[in-house]
Amino acid sequence: MATLRERNGNYSIRFTRTVNGKKQRTQFSLKTTRKKVAEKQKRRLETEQELGKINVFDNFDFIAWRDGVENEEPVNNRYLLSQSIDAFINDRTDLAPNSRDNYEQLLQTFNNFIGLTMFTEMVEKKDIQNYCFRNDISIATQNNYLTHLKTFFKWAEVNNHGSNVTKSIRKKLQPENLKDQILSNNDLEAVIKKHKDHISEQVAEDYIKTDSHKQLWFEPMIRFAYKTGLRKSEVIKLKWKHVDIKTNLITVVAGKRGKSRTVVIDKETRKLLTEWKKLAKYGEERYVFESPNSTASKSELMGIDTPRKNFKTFAKKVGLSKSIHFHSLRHTAATNYLKAGYNLHEVQKLMGHSSISVTERYLHLVPNDLKDKAEKLGLI
Numbered sequence: 001m002a003t004l005r006e007r008n009g010n011y012s013i014r015f016t017r018t019v020n021g022k023k024q025r026t027q028f029s030l031k032t033t034r035k036k037v038a039e040k041q042k043r044r045l046e047t048e049q050e051l052g053k054i055n056v057f058d059n060f061d062f063i064a065w066r067d068g069v070e071n072e073e074p075v076n077n078r079y080l081l082s083q084s085i086d087a088f089i090n091d092r093t094d095l096a097p098n099s100r101d102n103y104e105q106l107l108q109t110f111n112n113f114i115g116l117t118m119f120t121e122m123v124e125k126k127d128i129q130n131y132c133f134r135n136d137i138s139i140a141t142q143n144n145y146l147t148h149l150k151t152f153f154k155w156a157e158v159n160n161h162g163s164n165v166t167k168s169i170r171k172k173l174q175p176e177n178l179k180d181q182i183l184s185n186n187d188l189e190a191v192i193k194k195h196k197d198h199i200s201e202q203v204a205e206d207y208i209k210t211d212s213h214k215q216l217w218f219e220p221m222i223r224f225a226y227k228t229g230l231r232k233s234e235v236i237k238l239k240w241k242h243v244d245i246k247t248n249l250i251t252v253v254a255g256k257r258g259k260s261r262t263v264v265i266d267k268e269t270r271k272l273l274t275e276w277k278k279l280a281k282y283g284e285e286r287y288v289f290e291s292p293n294s295t296a297s298k299s300e301l302m303g304i305d306t307p308r309k310n311f312k313t314f315a316k317k318v319g320l321s322k323s324i325h326f327h328s329l330r331h332t333a334a335t336n337y338l339k340a341g342y343n344l345h346e347v348q349k350l351m352g353h354s355s356i357s358v359t360e361r362y363l364h365l366v367p368n369d370l371k372d373k374a375e376k377l378g379l380i
Helices: 035-050 062-072 081-091 097-114 125-132 139-158 185-204 218-228 232-237 267-279 306-317 327-339 344-351 356-360 365-376
Strands: 002-007 010-019 022-029 249-252 261-264
Touching: 002 035, 010 035, 035 139, 081 097, 081 139, 097 125, 097 139, 125 139, 185 218, 185 306, 218 232, 218 267, 218 306, 218 327, 232 306, 261 344, 327 344, 327 365, 344 356
Parallel strands: none
Antiparallel strands: 002 010, 010 022, 249 261
């Protein structure tokens, strides 16, 4: 770890590391009063230290290193982009051959795109955007191009070939294909049955001997999330005091962005919770789906990844799409609310969406579903 230090207008750099529990420090004067120059030297030193090119803690000659860097620069301090690309490829000895070839091909194509006589320092943000964000290539490819160029221009800045014009450019978000993330009731039942069969086999083979290892929470939690659409974090943080079975209401306390909301449960979910309440350790302050490590006197929060990993495991075992995961239960609930007749604003409140536009993503799934149903019934 390196930090810049300034004293009386002069900059120095300090490296710190811990070896066998003891801190080691080494510091060099950068012999400059210009912060921008000092920051560039810091970035280059850090990069070369990380790549193993230098060892600042082992008799490192900073002056020789600095003079060597300066001697590498041309008199006019300008590099053609092609020169920078060659230097980058030669410098990246850590890359596998295939990766080096990919970088070289992409960077040369980029050089041809903006002009072979272009200087590295003259490349602008819009040049990167025009090259990467083209309509003739997929979003995945666009992001791949940007990733490679970000790596190159970060290197260019550290090595005084130009500035990193890619800093403020963000990757494009992949559009969600919600249709592929919706579970049918048959899918749900298949996942639950596969989990039951797995546990039964483990018990029969004497691998599981206690109830705490039987994951008794799995079926009620999955059915509950499928019906209510609560987020994974909201499900595991839910306490019995937030569940009013008599009035069919659940209070989600401090959901996303710290907001609370009320969710209505149907008869099926009410029955599920009533039965689970008899099996689970009950107490107003206990979690509804608590950690198996909980004791009679203490209710512990279930690990945030436990539901996700278990659901994904058995969804995969029954052959569901890779796009199906625990959050798919929430997507499905939102769609089912709309199918049941709730309007967009009602579903927004039930789901705790930040805006109505988030809820509208599910709207296009409903007509298609109804059309498919009508076709199966021979109505159209």
